[in-house]
Amino acid sequence: MPPTPQSVFGIGLTSEALSGTTYLSSYISLLLRAEPYPTSRYGQMQLASNNMVGIDNICEFAARLLFSAVEWSRNIPGFPELAVTDQVALLRLVWSELFVLNASQCNMPLHIAPLLAAAGLHASPMAADRVVAFMDHIRIFQEQVEKLKALHVDSAEYTCMKAIVLFTSGM
Numbered sequence: 001m002p003p004t005p006q007s008v009f010g011i012g013l014t015s016e017a018l019s020g021t022t023y024l025s026s027y028i029s030l031l032l033r034a035e036p037y038p039t040s041r042y043g044q045m046q047l048a049s050n051n052m053v054g055i056d057n058i059c060e061f062a063a064r065l066l067f068s069a070v071e072w073s074r075n076i077p078g079f080p081e082l083a084v085t086d087q088v089a090l091l092r093l094v095w096s097e098l099f100v101l102n103a104s105q106c107n108m109p110l111h112i113a114p115l116l117a118a119a120g121l122h123a124s125p126m127a128a129d130r131v132v133a134f135m136d137h138i139r140i141f142q143e144q145v146e147k148l149k150a151l152h153v154d155s156a157e158y159t160c161m162k163a164i165v166l167f168t169s170g171m
Helices: 005-009 021-033 055-075 084-105 112-123 128-150 155-167
Strands: none
Touching (some): 021 155
């Protein structure tokens, strides 16, 4: 007999609640509650004295986005029940997609993307061909964030996309 959503995710729902939208809205509520920070907290970046965002603040902001993806994953239904090795493997596979979704969700200022690149180059000098590839990744990141922002996705939609990304990694 196949597992029910109730047995997979440990949600105490009745059989009536498992039908259709009630189950989905309950699950989406659990995904939303798993968010470690209010969206507004992501955007609190301190400007340096010359009204520019400092590299330290950019790195802190990026770390906060990545950390929040891990914390969110640890709090969503079904993920904690996986073996720790499977959790780590899933997060290693999808961290960049979760990072893009979090960056878009928090309305990350797009002028930050080139500065993220500068921070990465500063932290780890690399050969010219790797710099070109790295900058191409930054450009793609910026384009993906812009496209998601243009869709005006709400919090519930973001959290659903993150769950889809996490649990459909192809692993």
